[in-house]
Amino acid sequence: MQSSKQKKLEQNGWKVGSASDFLELTPEEEAYIELKLSLCRTLKKIRTRKHLTQSDLAKKINSSQSRVAKMEAGDASVSLDLVIKSLFSAGASSKDIRNAIPQS
Template sequence: MDKEKRQKLEENGWAVGSVDEFLELTPEESAYIELKLTLATNLRQRRREQHLTQVELANLMHSSQSRVAKIEAGDPSVSLDLLVRSLLTLGVTQSDLAHMISPAV
């Protein structure tokens, strides 16, 4: 619910997996944020592997560079929808997605 909290959490240097109830976040909120951060990190990684700039990815998905930057930053203004769609644009499969979400897979 509280956007400011999320902003704070996502700022500067939270290792993926460490976002937890240290502010008054419900487990679902934590899980949701963690999920977004995981996917965001993977997006950046994949984009770079494919030697694409944010501008190029933005064009591929008919969006803008600034949006891509926000997606990768895990900005609270970005939905899971857009995050997942951008991954799909990079050719990520459902199986790939599953592995991102639960590496133990």
């Protein structure tokens, strides 16, 4: 039986582990995914703090509202590159990004 946490990851399109290793994440996989999801949450926080709509932000990064929505939902189809670019474009500081990195 899967944990609800993992279920949620898989709902978002995350391929958790390899085919032969379906239930476990390596610590490295886990750290990477948690870092990414934390940055996605931070993006939503900062965007709303700056009173920007998803469409506003999309325009700034030459993308579309739907892609911003996917980023903020932590969808597996979006790259860290786009999340970081979006954070800066939304007005995040390096400090904001630093603080978004989970402990340990």
